[in-house]
Structure formats: C-alpha cells, structure tokens
Amino acid sequence: MSENRRSKGICVTVVSVLAVLASFASPAGPGFAAEAAPASDDVDVFQPPSITPARGAGVIVDGLRSAQPGEIVTLAGDFGEKVSGFETFGQTAAGNAVRRTVKPIRIDAGSAVIKLPEGLPPHSTYLIWPKSRAGYGAPFAVNQTEVWWIGPKAARGGEPVSVFGRNLTGPGRSPRVVIRPADRDGAWRPASIVRANPFRLELIMPDLAPGEYELKAHNGRGGDLGWSQRLRFVIESGAAPASPQTFDVKTFGATGDGVQNDGPAIAAALAAAAAAAPSTLYFPPGRYLCDRALIAPSGVEWRGAGRQASTLAFSVELRTLDAPAFIHSRGEASHVTFDGLTIEADGKVGGPDGGLVSLSGSRLRFTKVKLSSWGGLTLRLAADDVTIEDSDIVGPGSFLKSSSQAFISGTTFQMTNDGESAIASWGGRDIAMTGNRLVNADESRADGHGVGRLFVAQPHLGRTRNLYFSGNETVNAAPRDCAEVDCNKGEQIILEFGGVLLRPRPVSIGPSSVTFRAQDGLEIEPGFDVVVSGGRGFGQRRRIVSAEKGKLTLDRPWDVTPDAKASRFFVTPVAERAVVYRNRFEGRRTHSQHDSNSTATLVWGLCFDVVVADNDISRMRHGVMVAATSGTKRDSVSAPFFALVEDNRISDGWNGLYTGLTFGFDTDPVVAGGVGTVFRRNDIRRMSNIGVAFDTWDTRGGDFSATVFERNQIEQVRYGVVSGLKLIWSNGAFAPTPADGTRLRQTVLHANRIDGLGSGARGAAFRSDRFQDWIDIGGTWSGFPPGDRPPRGKDRD
Known part of the structure; x- marks a missing residue:
C-alpha cells in the first residue's frame, strides 16, 4: 500500500507487517509477538497497512503502552530533527479501520508526546509509526497484550495458575489463553480462564501429560497479530502422593503444658520425621516450650491442631544459641510446610541478624499459621516457590532476600518495633501480594507500631521484576512520631532503585x-x-x-x-514490570503535622513499566510519588521510565501527586531525571497543600522529559499545580528553581479539572518558574484567586 493511502478501503495482508514486527518481539521491546496463534471469533479484525521501514527514518525504542483515543502517549527514541509527525492506526472490525497522521505536542531528539486521534476506534490495539522525509520507522504498539510471568510456574492439571502482565483484558472482548507443548509444533488448546482483570488472568490448568509447555494470551484486540509472547511452565505428575507418616511430639515425651521444657522431645520427634520424610511432625493442642534451635529438614510438614490450639514457644534468647534463627535450614531445604500452628519467640529474637524462621531452598509453605517475633525478624527466606497464606505475621518485618515465585495472600501483618517493612526484597522476582492487611500490632505500646511499609524492593542482590499487588489494605500506616522515629519512611509500597554510578565511556x-x-x-x-x-x-x-x-x-x-x-x-540492577492495582492504602491522621514520607506507592529511581491503578488512598503526605534521585555526591541521577498512575482516588492528604527530583547533586554530563510518566484520570480531593507537586533541585542534571498530567480531577486543594525548588520540604513557601537547576521539558497538562478551596483560598491554580516548559491543553481552573496559569497549547488531533 502506498504511504498516502488512508483508512478508506484498507484491506491488506499482514505478512510484511508481521516480518517487521517480529524483530520487536521481546517482552521489553515495542511491537508484537513474532507469530500468530490460530484466529478465533473472539479476536477482532486488525489489518494494518503494509509499511516497510526506511533506512534513516526515526526509531521508537520504548513508550507508554496503554491509552485510548484522545489520550496521550509518551515515547522515547531516535527522533532528531527528522521526525515531523507520527502515523497512527486502529481497527476493531472490518469496516472501521482508521489511519491518521498526528503532529507531536512536544518532541526533541530523544522523546516525544503525542495524542492519539479522537477518531480512532475505541478499545483497539494502536500502531504508531515515526514519520520523516526518509519515510516511516518501525511501528510501536499500544494496548498490546503483554504476558510478563506465570505463577506458580509448575502445577498439576486442575490446579489454579495465574498469568500476570499488562493489557490482558479490555471492554467488549474476552481474553484468551492457549497452551501447547514446548519446543515442538502442535495444536494450541484453550485454557479455562476463571477470573480476569487487566493485569492478571486466573486459570485452571487443563489435564495434560507431565512435561514442559508454553502459553500465550490475547486480549481480543489486534487480530492475528495481537498474541503475546510465550511463557513457559511445567505440568507435574498428577499422581497423588502417598500418605505421609505422622510423628506426634507427645509420643516422644512432650507435655504441651506450657511449663515443662519440651525441647528434647521435639528434637527427637523431628529427627524421626526427617529420617522418614516425606512426613508430618504433629503438635496436638497445647503450648510447647522449647529451649533450643531446630533444623527444618526437607520433606517435613510441621502441623498443629490450629493456630489457636497449638503453640511452639521458644523459651530462651537466640543470642545464647549458636544458630541464625530458632528454626532454620542446614543448606538447601525443599518441600517444607508449616500449617495450623503458632510459633513465637517474642522478645527473644533480638537484633537485625536474628530471625524466628530462616530457610533457604524451594517449595516453602506457611498456611494458617501465626508467627510472632516482637524485637526481631520473623521470616528470613531465600527460596524459589514460597507460599504464605491465611496467616498472622507479628513482628518488625520479614526478609525475602532474592526469593522468586513468592505468593503472599490473606495474611495480616501486625507490625512492631517501628519495623522497616512487612516484606523486604533485594532482587526478588515473580512476587504477588494479594488480599493482605497491614496494621500496627498494639498502638497502646510504643513498640507496637511499624513505619507504614508493606513492601520494599531494593537492588542489593540484582534486578527486581514482575511484581503484583492487589486487594491489600493498610490501616493507620506511617511513622508514629517524627521526634522518635526516622520519618524519611512510610512509603507503603516502595521500589527504591537510586544511587547508581555512570560508567566511563565504552571502548x-x-x-x-x-x-x-x-x-x-x-x-x-x-x-x-x-x-x-x-x-x-x-x-x-x-x-x-x-x-x-x-x-x-x-x-x-x-x-x-x-x-x-x-x-x-548505567550498569546496575533495575526494577521493572510492577503493578499496584485495587488496593486500599491509609496513612495516619497526623500526616499534615508529621513531615514523614508516608506515601501509598513510591516509584524511586531506575524503574521501568510500573503501573499504579485504581487504588483508594487517604491520609498520606504524598498520595503517589514517581521520583528521581542522585543519592550522594558520587552518584548519578536514577530516573524512572514510563510509569503510569491512573484512576486512583486520593483524598484527605497533604500532596496528591508528587513527582520530580529528590536529593540532587550536580551530574556531568547532565543525565535525565525521568521520562514518559503519565498521571491519568486520578480523582484528588481535600489536599491540605498541593494537588500536583513537581519537585526541582538547584543542581545540574535530573531533567524530566515528557511528563503528562491528563484528565485528572482535583478539588479542594490549597494549591493546584506547583513546580518549584525542594517541594518535598516546603510548606507553602515556594522557592524558585535556578535557571541552571532541574529543567522540565515537554510537561503537558491535558484536559484536567482543577478546583481550589473556593472563596478566600490562599493558593494559586498554577505556579512554576517561567523558564520551565509547561503547556496546558483543554484544562479548566476554578476556585482560586487570580494568579498564574500555564501557557495554553493547541489540541493537536
């Protein structure tokens, strides 16, 4: 098809488009999967024009992957001065193919901001080609089905499994998942989807022969080209395991009276269970005192009569024992389960290096247990395939190290000792936290609080990737008193990937x-x-x-x-592919008095493809933060890329949305502070300070490109939108940014509604340093005294 053909009469083969897009089939790259699965009535019609990329044309390397007509897409690439526009295409049925050229709202050599035309069919997959005198570059796909990970990655037929990703569902179409044996051609067969949301598909595994398989998904859009890349998983033998032998600790002399020392009897029963593994170590109802550390053998289930009935209580301090934890593994342990049991060592764990339970290995299960360790870590795990469900975890926190395939659900974390986080991960991957609750263990006690953190990810042991948080709830979660607690904390979910060094120029x-x-x-x-x-x-x-x-x-x-x-x-670990979806986050009532960093979600530093969507957020110092940092004088700026913050409800806080640079130091050469973040359709109400805060620093470097605020509704705020110097420490006295400080480039306000406190409001609708690049398209402003407004821009559709 010639380049000047438009939507009328589009009817082409997809062969040449498929060939072009095949080179972009990686999970992190733009484009489609390299092959199509069989067509289906559940899949729409999608016949894009056949456009061969031209040598020397512009290139899109990455961008925001979710948008609808009339919404903005941010892009990174090689645009230079040659790219003058972008070709767009969408189609969902035989007669509604639309192809339109759009001019960018903002563009420079490395990034661009464009608006998808209103005339494109809604809820389609969309293709975007950069357009220049040389011709067209390769297409970039928006709303493409993306599968990121599967968990558990090994299951039996009939068991539930989830596929996690992005753009997995959409209005008007049903998602599909198909499966076939890996490494050989064969027919794809459908899998049964029992529940679906845009970021998770819950399946029941079909009854398949044991072996390795692959799957792919389709959200109903994009036609034959809309299939995702493949994920591999394992079907295990469905044979029922033999009934394990049970070893009752009372048979070995334990009393369970809560007075006598049952340590020797428990150790003897455990040794017998280990010798007969797979087996069960059983604690009948009672309270069993233990004066020694215990080694958890592979293949042994520790089972009680219920967490209210059976308690294993350690009666000595860990420091008196030559052990890393009261229960620990010797080397790698596998298939270790704790079920229906309380294990406690309150006041006896002590110190950051201790622990109640410390295990390495695989297939670790904690089900319907209560683990209590006031004063020291509760769990220290380094394992593949971890399940924690329907349990109570009491203490200052647990550490997953670099564990993978971790599933934490239906669990209440009762925080103590101003604990750092309920769960901390240093390079973990494939982690899902669903339906959990974070509370303070006892607010009548000074040591009965946490600092408000549900999950912390840091890069000490490598990259963090594939995270999913949904259905979790936090209650009164933030540092309790800044006079007694380090208040640079309180981020309820934080991806903390700052403080990295630029490398010397390559050879x-x-x-x-x-x-x-x-x-x-x-x-x-x-x-x-x-x-x-x-x-x-x-x-x-x-x-x-x-x-x-x-x-x-x-x-x-x-x-x-x-x-x-x-x-x-940069040569460093990063965080990538995380979703925070439909959670309820609550900070403390004192958020305006205590200058803590209480935040529902903080995306900080080198983070890619993070989505924070459809959450209820209240009583926070900052509702959601997407920020860069340069950490210390020897570090460079760590920047977030293409975060999407949408459809959140943020109320009764200090600042609604917060972005920009924190803790800046000069960088030479100047390095970006962030690219492509979009804040879309958030509802922000009753902020004591700022609706949208864009922080800057008085240092070179950390410049932000292609940041978009669109279709947000902001009501009853003292200040509408503010960019200024060190806002994180401001209280209404906004200092200007020096002209050689942080620069904001391609900053777009699009179709927002921003209302102030009404008559007598002391704030301004918009405040920014004049040299910063802001543009407002279609916004409405009311309820503020006369004052600044951002420059008006043209709606390019």
Missing part, C-alpha cells in the same frame, strides 16, 4: 553488546542491566547475559545503536 559497541575497559573496575553480578541514560539510544535497557573482560553481551540487539563517545550508560 566499543556491538549490535548486542557494549565493551568497557576492564581496568575501569566494572563489577558485574547476576541480575545486572545496561541502561542508556543519555545521548543516542537514550531510554533503552538490556539485561546482561554474560560478561568477559569488560565486554557485556546483552539479551537482545539495540533498537538504536548507542554512540560510544556521546551516549552514557
């Missing part, structure tokens, strides 16, 4: 590699990534698959080959 760059001088002290650990943080190829990230003498081989080729002289690189 050479290959199609899928980058080489640094070995003597530059480059240290590569498993789970590291390469991020292009400036110059040509900006915005790309690649996983390192091998490193040898400074040469880093990457998981896939560059979309735009960086420039060895001008491009800048």
Whole structure:
C-alpha cells in the first residue's frame, strides 16, 4: 500500500507487517509477538497497512503502552530533527479501520508526546509509526497484550495458575489463553480462564501429560497479530502422593503444658520425621516450650491442631544459641510446610541478624499459621516457590532476600518495633501480594507500631521484576512520631532503585553488546542491566547475559545503536514490570503535622513499566510519588521510565501527586531525571497543600522529559499545580528553581479539572518558574484567586 493511502478501503495482508514486527518481539521491546496463534471469533479484525521501514527514518525504542483515543502517549527514541509527525492506526472490525497522521505536542531528539486521534476506534490495539522525509520507522504498539510471568510456574492439571502482565483484558472482548507443548509444533488448546482483570488472568490448568509447555494470551484486540509472547511452565505428575507418616511430639515425651521444657522431645520427634520424610511432625493442642534451635529438614510438614490450639514457644534468647534463627535450614531445604500452628519467640529474637524462621531452598509453605517475633525478624527466606497464606505475621518485618515465585495472600501483618517493612526484597522476582492487611500490632505500646511499609524492593542482590499487588489494605500506616522515629519512611509500597554510578565511556559497541575497559573496575553480578541514560539510544535497557573482560553481551540487539563517545550508560540492577492495582492504602491522621514520607506507592529511581491503578488512598503526605534521585555526591541521577498512575482516588492528604527530583547533586554530563510518566484520570480531593507537586533541585542534571498530567480531577486543594525548588520540604513557601537547576521539558497538562478551596483560598491554580516548559491543553481552573496559569497549547488531533 502506498504511504498516502488512508483508512478508506484498507484491506491488506499482514505478512510484511508481521516480518517487521517480529524483530520487536521481546517482552521489553515495542511491537508484537513474532507469530500468530490460530484466529478465533473472539479476536477482532486488525489489518494494518503494509509499511516497510526506511533506512534513516526515526526509531521508537520504548513508550507508554496503554491509552485510548484522545489520550496521550509518551515515547522515547531516535527522533532528531527528522521526525515531523507520527502515523497512527486502529481497527476493531472490518469496516472501521482508521489511519491518521498526528503532529507531536512536544518532541526533541530523544522523546516525544503525542495524542492519539479522537477518531480512532475505541478499545483497539494502536500502531504508531515515526514519520520523516526518509519515510516511516518501525511501528510501536499500544494496548498490546503483554504476558510478563506465570505463577506458580509448575502445577498439576486442575490446579489454579495465574498469568500476570499488562493489557490482558479490555471492554467488549474476552481474553484468551492457549497452551501447547514446548519446543515442538502442535495444536494450541484453550485454557479455562476463571477470573480476569487487566493485569492478571486466573486459570485452571487443563489435564495434560507431565512435561514442559508454553502459553500465550490475547486480549481480543489486534487480530492475528495481537498474541503475546510465550511463557513457559511445567505440568507435574498428577499422581497423588502417598500418605505421609505422622510423628506426634507427645509420643516422644512432650507435655504441651506450657511449663515443662519440651525441647528434647521435639528434637527427637523431628529427627524421626526427617529420617522418614516425606512426613508430618504433629503438635496436638497445647503450648510447647522449647529451649533450643531446630533444623527444618526437607520433606517435613510441621502441623498443629490450629493456630489457636497449638503453640511452639521458644523459651530462651537466640543470642545464647549458636544458630541464625530458632528454626532454620542446614543448606538447601525443599518441600517444607508449616500449617495450623503458632510459633513465637517474642522478645527473644533480638537484633537485625536474628530471625524466628530462616530457610533457604524451594517449595516453602506457611498456611494458617501465626508467627510472632516482637524485637526481631520473623521470616528470613531465600527460596524459589514460597507460599504464605491465611496467616498472622507479628513482628518488625520479614526478609525475602532474592526469593522468586513468592505468593503472599490473606495474611495480616501486625507490625512492631517501628519495623522497616512487612516484606523486604533485594532482587526478588515473580512476587504477588494479594488480599493482605497491614496494621500496627498494639498502638497502646510504643513498640507496637511499624513505619507504614508493606513492601520494599531494593537492588542489593540484582534486578527486581514482575511484581503484583492487589486487594491489600493498610490501616493507620506511617511513622508514629517524627521526634522518635526516622520519618524519611512510610512509603507503603516502595521500589527504591537510586544511587547508581555512570560508567566511563565504552571502548566499543556491538549490535548486542557494549565493551568497557576492564581496568575501569566494572563489577558485574547476576541480575545486572545496561541502561542508556543519555545521548543516542537514550531510554533503552538490556539485561546482561554474560560478561568477559569488560565486554557485556546483552539479551537482545539495540533498537538504536548507542554512540560510544556521546551516549552514557548505567550498569546496575533495575526494577521493572510492577503493578499496584485495587488496593486500599491509609496513612495516619497526623500526616499534615508529621513531615514523614508516608506515601501509598513510591516509584524511586531506575524503574521501568510500573503501573499504579485504581487504588483508594487517604491520609498520606504524598498520595503517589514517581521520583528521581542522585543519592550522594558520587552518584548519578536514577530516573524512572514510563510509569503510569491512573484512576486512583486520593483524598484527605497533604500532596496528591508528587513527582520530580529528590536529593540532587550536580551530574556531568547532565543525565535525565525521568521520562514518559503519565498521571491519568486520578480523582484528588481535600489536599491540605498541593494537588500536583513537581519537585526541582538547584543542581545540574535530573531533567524530566515528557511528563503528562491528563484528565485528572482535583478539588479542594490549597494549591493546584506547583513546580518549584525542594517541594518535598516546603510548606507553602515556594522557592524558585535556578535557571541552571532541574529543567522540565515537554510537561503537558491535558484536559484536567482543577478546583481550589473556593472563596478566600490562599493558593494559586498554577505556579512554576517561567523558564520551565509547561503547556496546558483543554484544562479548566476554578476556585482560586487570580494568579498564574500555564501557557495554553493547541489540541493537536
């Protein structure tokens, strides 16, 4: 089809488009999967024009992946001065294909802001091509079905399994999942979906022969090209296990009277159970005192008569024992279960290095248990395949280290000792927290509080990827008193990936590699990534698959080959692919008096593809934060990329939405502070301070590009939208940003409704330093005294 053809009469084959898009089939890259599964009546019609990318045309390397007609998409790529517009296409039926060219709202060499035309069919997959004199670049897909991970990754036929990702469902169509054996051709067969939301599909595994399989999903949009990439999983044997032998601790002399020491009897029963594993160690109703640490053997289930009936209580302090925890593994342990039992060591665990239960291995289960450890860590786990469900966890927190395939559900975390977080992860992956509750254990006691953190992810042991939080609830969760507690805390879910160093310029760059001088002290650990943080190829990230003498081989080729002289690189772990969906987050009533960092979700530093959607948020210092940081004087700026914050309800707080740079130091050369974040359709009410706060710093570097606030409704706020110096510490006295400080580029306000406190309001609708790049399209402002307004822009549709 010629380039000037439009939607009328579009009817083409998809072969050439498929060939182009196949090169972008990776989970992190733009485009579609490389092959189609069989068509179905559940899949719409999607016949995009056949456009061959031209040499020297613009390239889109990444962008925001979810939008509807009339909404904005942010993009990163190689645009230079050559890209003048973008071609868009959408279709859901044979007669409604629409192809339109749009001018960007804002564009520079490395990023762009465009609006999807109102005339595109709603709820379609959309393609976007960069357009220049040289021709068209390769297309980028919006609303494409993305499958990120599956869990559990090993299951039997008839068992529930979930597929996690993005754009998994949409109005008017039913999602589909198909399965076939891995590594060989064969017919795809459908899987039964029992529940679905845009980020999770819950399946029942079909009755298949044991072996390795693959699946792919379709959200009903995008026709034959709309299938996701594949995920692999394992079907295990469905044979029922033999009934395990049970070892009753009372048979070995335990009394369970809560007075006598049952340690020797428990140890003897445990040794017998270990010798006969798989087996069950049984605690009848009673309270069993234990004076020693216990080793958890593989294949042994620790079972009580119910957490209210059976208690294993440790009667000595851990520091008196030569053990890392009261219950621990010797090496790797597998198939270890705790069920229907209370285990407690209140006041006896002590110190950050201790623990109530510390296990390494695989297939660890905690079901209907109560684990209590006032004064020290409750759980310390380093394992693959962890389940914690329908339990009570009491203490200052638990540590998952770099565990993977962790499923935590229906559990109440009762926080003590101003504990850092209910769950902390250092490089974990495939983690789902659903239907949990975070509370303070006893608010009448000074040591009966936490600091409000449900989950903390940090990069100490590698990248964090594939996180899902839904249906969780927090109650009165924040630091209790800034005079007694470090109040730079309180982020209820935080991805904390700041403080990274720019690498020296590389020696050479290959199609899928980058080489640094070995003597530059480059240290590569498993789970590291390469991020292009400036110059040509900006915005790309690649996983390192091998490193040898400074040469880093990457998981896939560059979309735009960086420039060895001008491009800048991070070599570091990142956080990627996280969803915070339909949770209820509550801070403390004292949020306006205590200058804590209480926040429902903080996306901080090098984080990619994070979605915070449809949450209820109240009583926070900051409702949702997406921020960059340079950490210390020797670090560079760590920037978030393409976060989406949408459809949240934020009320009765200090600031509604908060973004920008925190804790800045000069960077040379200047490195971006954030790219492509979109805040969309959030409802923000009764903020004591600012509806939208955009923080800046008096340092070079940390500039933000392509930040969008669209279709938000902001009511009863003292200040509407403010950008200024160090807002995180401001209380209405806003200082200007120096002209050589943080620069805001391509900052777009689109179709927002912003109302102040009404008559006598002391705030302003909009306040920003004049040299910053702001534009307002279609916004309405009311309830403020006369004052600043952002520059008006043209609605490019």
